[in-house]
Amino acid sequence: KFILPRDTIGCRPIREECVEQIAVINEVHSVSIRIQAWMLKNLGYKVYIAGSSFHGVVELYHNSNQKLPEISGTMELRNMPQDAVFFDTHPKSIERLRAKGWNGPVILVWQMPVGPDWIKQNFKPIGKVGSLAWAAAVGRGIKEMNVCPSDYFWPPYYGNLDQTQRTTIGNYLITAVENAEGWSNVGVLRELRDHPESKLELYGGGPPDWSKKLPQKEFFARLRASLAMYHLKPFDTPGLAVMEAALQGVPIIFPYDWLRCTETPFFKDGENCLVVETKRD
Numbered sequence: 255k256f257i258l259p260r261d262t263i264g265c266r267p268i269r270e271e272c273v274e275q276i277a278v279i280n281e282v283h284s285v286s287i288r289i290q291a292w293m294l295k296n297l298g299y300k301v302y303i304a305g306s307s308f309h310g311v312v313e314l315y316h317n318s319n320q321k322l323p324e325i326s327g328t329m330e331l332r333n334m335p336q337d338a339v340f341f342d343t344h345p346k347s348i349e350r351l352r353a354k355g356w357n358g359p360v361i362l363v364w365q366m367p368v369g370p371d372w373i374k375q376n377f378k379p380i381g382k383v384g385s386l387a388w389a390a391a392v393g394r395g396i397k398e399m400n401v402c403p404s405d406y407f408w409p410p411y412y413g414n415l416d417q418t419q420r421t422t423i424g425n426y427l428i429t430a431v432e433n434a435e436g437w438s439n440v441g442v443l444r445e446l447r448d449h450p451e452s453k454l455e456l457y458g459g460g461p462p463d464w465s466k467k468l469p470q471k472e473f474f475a476r477l478r479a480s481l482a483m484y485h486l487k488p489f490d491t492p493g494l495a496v497m498e499a500a501l502q503g504v505p506i507i508f509p510y511d512w513l514r515c516t517e518t519p520f521f522k523d524g525e526n527c528l529v530v531e532t533k534r535d
Contacts, residue, residue: 276338278329280304280347281316282365285413285494290341290363291324292412299339302329311354313344331356345377352380361386367437367489369515370395377401388492390517408518411497414471416478420503425453427507428480430473430495431487432458434465438486445534446484452534454484478502486532489515 277299281287291301305328309315317328334340336358340351343365351360359382364373373395377385385404387393393406427446431438440462446454447464455476459467468476477483477498482505485496489512499506506521507528513521523529 275299276302276329276335278302278304278334278338278340280308280312280340280342280344281318281320282314282343283494284318284320286363286365286409287318287320288322288324289409289412291322293409294341295324301325302327304328304340305330307331311350312342312347313350334358345373348380348383349378357381359384364388364392365491367491368392369489370398374399389490390519391515392491394517408492408497411494411501413498415474415498415501417501417503420478422479424479424481426480427452427454427482427484428457428477428504429454429484429486430457430477430498431465431485433461434458434486435461437488439532442532442534443484443486449534455480474498474502477504480504482507482528485509485512487512492516492518 275298277294279287279290279301281303287303294301301324303317303325304312304315306317307330311331329338331354334356336356338358340358340360341363342360343363345362348360361384362377364385364387369391373392377396377399379402383402385396385402387396387404387406388409390406393404396402396404429438429443434440434443434456443454443456446452447456456462456465457468457473457476458465483495483499484507485493486509488509490496493516496506505528507530508521509532510529513523513529521527
């Protein structure tokens with residue numbers, strides 16, 4: 255917001271004064287926080303991470319203490335201005351902030367892997383609230399509810415990805431799902447791990463205990479060198495591992511549920527991805 259005081263004779267601007275806009279984010283994902291901070295910084299906001307005083311107030315408070323050039327530091331709840339914009343992904347955080355006396359604007363950026371049915375039951379906006387979905391199914395559900403201003407788009411990916419033409423294509427499949435035992439079909443992944451033609455590698459951290467964790471730079475290199483990504487997950491918002499594969503030119507294999515539940519419009523079976531039954535063959 256710019257205020258341009260003018261002189262009383264020629265009605266010309268005599269000075270320009272910027273009124274700073276503040277955004278405070280509850281970090282829910284170590285990669286998506288970079289995307290949000292980069293977007294907000296480019297929109298003119300001064301960006302802060304929610305400080306430790308938000309613990310026990312917002313739902314699932316998190317701060318990985320990343321040092322990012324787009325982030326100006328931490329903001330404690332007692333210092334957050336009423337005209338700051340608070341970003342979170344958990345709808346229960348809204349009522350808890352209101353109960354603490356903070357009544358400023360909230361934007362929910364939907365990153366939880368939930369669908370429209372869950373949102374209809376759990377999203378009850380209080381006060382000034384907006385919604386930004388990173389999955390088409392969630393965006394459609396919010397618009398149908400018509401309870402607050404809303405929008406949907408896949409975000410721009412902000413990270414250190416090599417997007418040049420791949421020169422080496424490996425002979426193994428790769429899957430990146432944290433807690434694959436809870437989010438995936440570990441039996442099929444295990445069969446593909448042990449099959450001599452697929453040699454599947456699983457990353458993200460267990461369970462199962464054979465799921466590996468790698469520093470991001472090493473994971474990107476391993477992903478880039480794979481034959482294809484097998485993304486055996488039923489839902490994403492939006493699917494950061496999918497973005498990381500697509501932007502590096504790695505083919506993606508989806509289960510039927512992923513496209514059905516996300517309603518992602520630009521993935522087409524047989525055109526820019528493969529959609530297969532969840533079984534080894």
